[in-house]
Amino acid sequence: MSSSYNEPYDASVLRDGLFVEKSAFVSGAGSGIGRAIVLRLVELGMSVFGTGRRVEMLEETAKRAGGKAGTFTYKPCNVRETEAIEALVREVGEAQGIDLLVNNAGGQFFAPGTQISRRGWDSVIDLNLSAVFTVTKAAHPYLKARRGSVANISLSGVDRGSMGLAHSIAARAGVLGMTRSLALEWAKDGIRLNCIGPGTVVTEGLAVEAARPMLDRLVEATPMGIPTSVEEVAELVAFLASPAGRLMTGQLIQIDGAAHLGPGLHMIAAE
Numbered sequence: 001m002s003s004s005y006n007e008p009y010d011a012s013v014l015r016d017g018l019f020v021e022k023s024a025f026v027s028g029a030g031s032g033i034g035r036a037i038v039l040r041l042v043e044l045g046m047s048v049f050g051t052g053r054r055v056e057m058l059e060e061t062a063k064r065a066g067g068k069a070g071t072f073t074y075k076p077c078n079v080r081e082t083e084a085i086e087a088l089v090r091e092v093g094e095a096q097g098i099d100l101l102v103n104n105a106g107g108q109f110f111a112p113g114t115q116i117s118r119r120g121w122d123s124v125i126d127l128n129l130s131a132v133f134t135v136t137k138a139a140h141p142y143l144k145a146r147r148g149s150v151a152n153i154s155l156s157g158v159d160r161g162s163m164g165l166a167h168s169i170a171a172r173a174g175v176l177g178m179t180r181s182l183a184l185e186w187a188k189d190g191i192r193l194n195c196i197g198p199g200t201v202v203t204e205g206l207a208v209e210a211a212r213p214m215l216d217r218l219v220e221a222t223p224m225g226i227p228t229s230v231e232e233v234a235e236l237v238a239f240l241a242s243p244a245g246r247l248m249t250g251q252l253i254q255i256d257g258a259a260h261l262g263p264g265l266h267m268i269a270a271e
């Protein structure tokens with residue numbers, strides 16, 4: 001087992017300048033996968049707006065985005081505060097338009113179903129399903145104006161279940177159903193929506209939730225034996241937003257080293 005899961009990995013294949021004059025709205029932009037998505041889109045020339053609750057994390061993303069081809073601006077917001085996030089989407093949409101919406105803010109706690117209270121269930125559904133609907137609906141007029149697209153960051157194994165994640169898998173399965181339904185409804189507007197299902201991505205967020213022995217077991221349960229890098233997820237988001245993704249909509253793309261097919265992340269109980 002590797003002592004570090006975050007060895008540098010260059011996943012970049014898309015061409016410089018691909019997203020000049022394009023604009024994105026990214027939630028959870030201050031850390032992990034969201035930050036990597038921002039940095040790659042900015043590198044490709046995009047004007048990216050990011051949100052999240054912690055301003056200092058967004059500031060760090062801005063620092064790292066400095067000097068690249070595009071721009072990064074931000075404002076803190078809790079995606080679970082419906083009126084505030086709707087107003088923010090409107091503000092960004094009116095100011096710079098939205099070609100790409102990335103619903104990345106999310107997360108949960110690992111717990112067996114018997115230990116998830118109704119309040120705990122509601123929190124995870126609110127963050128990972130209801131807030132995604134709120135943001136997506138608020139972005140609709142701006143996506144329609146630009147014939148834009150939506151990338152929903154989901155989970156590997158969303159269609160088969162996962163021990164310790166009943167609440168989160170239920171939410172992400174809901175997002176997949178929403179994604180497919182809106183892909184049908186909004187096809188006439190030229191809007192595409194897809195879900196991306198990363199396997200284990202060793203971000204600080206996951207490290208807080210799962211200690212090292214569990215991380216090792218998650219990676220061992222991945223048939224390819226390696227975790228997903230944040231850069232790989234970012235490149236896939238960019239690919240789906242690019243002209244090459246023109247006919248891709250209503251999809252769940254699992255980027256997980258076959259974790260969703262193998263012995264299974266889904267069989268690793270919360271410990």
Ligand SMILES: CCCCC/C=C/C(=O)SCCNC(=O)CCNC(=O)[C@H](O)C(C)(C)COP(=O)(O)OP(=O)(O)OC[C@H]1O[C@@H](n2cnc3c(N)ncnc32)[C@H](O)[C@@H]1OP(=O)(O)O
Nearest residue numbers: 107108109111115117119120123124127162205206209265
């Ligand atoms: C298959 C393996 C691959 C796994 C891949 C997934 C990886 C990731 O997602 S990495 C991202 C990692 N980061 C996170 O997941 C952190 C995100 N968590 C949160 O933001 C919050 O914990 C929350 C949204 C899930 C809940 O926030 P909030 O509403 O503020 O929660 P409260 O503290 O007010 O608690 C509400 C309710 O939930 C119960 N609860 C909280 N933690 C646990 C726990 N560990 N076990 C059981 N229950 C928990 C809490 O007790 C409250 O319920 P009541 O006690 O009934 O009031």
Ligand SMILES: NC(=O)C1=CN([C@@H]2O[C@H](COP(=O)(O)OP(=O)(O)OC[C@H]3O[C@@H](n4cnc5c(N)ncnc54)[C@H](OP(=O)(O)O)[C@@H]3O)[C@@H](O)[C@H]2O)C=CC1
Nearest residue numbers: 028031032033052053054078079105106107200201203205
């Ligand atoms: N790491 C992994 O193995 C995998 C992760 N995922 C999913 O990918 C996404 C990103 O995860 P990852 O980068 O690993 O973890 P992080 O914890 O680093 O990222 C989650 C981000 O969401 C933001 N966020 C959380 N709650 C809210 C909220 N209520 N309002 C606004 N922003 C919020 C956080 O910022 P702040 O706290 O400042 O608000 C943070 O930047 C999540 O949806 C996660 O579930 C999916 C598969 C695997």
